[in-house]
Each structure stands twice: as C-alpha cells, then as structure tokens.
Amino acid sequence: MSTTITASAAKAASPTVSSVQDIPLDRIRESNSNPRRAFDEAKLRELAQNIKLHGVLQAILVRPAPDGADGTYELVAGARRFRASKLAGKDVIPATVRDLTDAECREIQLIENLQRADIHELDEGIGYRSLMQL
16 A cells, blocks of 8 residues: 655645755754654664765755755754764765755655654654644
8 A cells, every 4th residue: 555645735846856965964953843753872873883884875855944044954854864974973964955845844754754664653643743734
C-alpha cells in the first residue's frame, strides 16, 4: 500500500532542478517544525565516525531562512546527518537548497520521518498535527 501526503489542495509542484553545494554548518539552524524529536546518541556517534571516514554521502535539504536572515538556512531534512557532522567536527555539509513554503517544508519533514522504521509514535503524531494546523 502506498500513501501520498499533500498538505494543501494545490497541485504538486513540478520537480525543482537543484544542485548540491557545501554550506557551513554554522549557517544552518534546525527547524522547530521537524516532528522528529528523539535521536539515539549512540547511533549519532556511530554516524559521526562514518562521516569522519567517508564524509556525508547524501546531501541534506535546506531552505533559505524564513525570517529573511541573509545567508542562513533552515534545515528541512537530514537532521541526523547535520547533528553527526557537528559531532564529527566538520565545518561544512553538502546541501540542496530549495525555496519551500511552510506547508511544503512540514509536508517534506513528515514524509521523510514516516519513511523511517524507528520513528517514535509521538513524533509521528506531532507531524500529523502540525500538518493539520496549516
């Protein structure tokens, strides 16, 4: 069974052509709307060790900071990679930058987290509630 989640009645946007760029970690802030709240510290340390050895293998997704701060970004997807990169002592992280509305951001965050096998039930509920409030 497949499920498609859409936060609004608007048609799905056409695919955005994006490129990956290295962005300094100190220019990225975590999103308050990310439904995932629990992170296994041991698994984060393990991921940090892998990042030290091999780098970040999959880019995170960010959007320009909604508050308009120049040169800063809000993390949309990839919180574990972001946190582990900090633990690994990295200065930059590969990221895809996309202009997203709040609704699109929450929708992507919910989808990203629902596809994980280990999401906590409360985090899942927070995500759905956040989408319903839009």
